[in-house]
Amino acid sequence: MTTPAFKKIQETEAMNKIEEKTREQIATFLPEALNKALSSYQDFASGHNTGSQKTKTDDVPQDAKAFKDHHDACKVAIAHIQLLIKLAEWANLPDPGVGTHNDQIRMMMLMQEGKNTLEEDREQYGEEED
Numbered sequence: 001m002t003t004p005a006f007k008k009i010q011e012t013e014a015m016n017k018i019e020e021k022t023r024e025q026i027a028t029f030l031p032e033a034l035n036k037a038l039s040s041y042q043d044f045a046s047g048h049n050t051g052s053q054k055t056k057t058d059d060v061p062q063d064a065k066a067f068k069d070h071h072d073a074c075k076v077a078i079a080h081i082q083l084l085i086k087l088a089e090w091a092n093l094p095d096p097g098v099g100t101h102n103d104q105i106r107m108m109m110l111m112q113e114g115k116n117t118l119e120e121d122r123e124q125y126g127e128e129e130d
Contacts, residue, residue, distance in 0.1 A: 026091040027098040027107075034084045034110045038117060041077035044070075078121050085114045 002010075088111055094104035 023091045023093075023095065024098055026087060027093055027095055027103075030084065030088055030091070030093065031103065031107050031110055034081070034088070034114055037077065037081050037084055038110070038113055041074065041081060041117065044077065045074050074121075078118065081114050082118055085111055085118070 088107065093111070094107035096104060099107075
């Protein structure tokens with residue numbers, strides 16, 4: 001018969017294994033996800049061609065709806081970057097136990113680039129940090 005204390009220990013060990021596996025999965029996919037989010041945001045916000053959306057840096061949307069739509073899309077992209085950084089911080093990334101030394105350096109650089117992008121956005125638009 002299993003005692004409640006032993007069962008609790010087993011549950012805790014199982015949760016720790018699940019959390020560690022989740023952290024490893026996050027460490028694997030997050031660098032590319034963050035890189036893609038940053039690149040997409042920077043291209044779109046600066047007005048570079050991003051798929052079917054064609055604008056130019058000097059060609060600010062002329063009507064209020066287009067301007068609002070562009071601004072809202074940028075805000076969504078910033079929120080996405082912010083959530084990816086928070087996820088990385090939750091997972092304690094970069095993790096010396098996951099990936100190579102170069103992977104860890106890349107993750108540190110991407111997180112810093114993301115934080116810089118968030119700060120630049122706050123400075124430009126005066127929005128509060130969450």
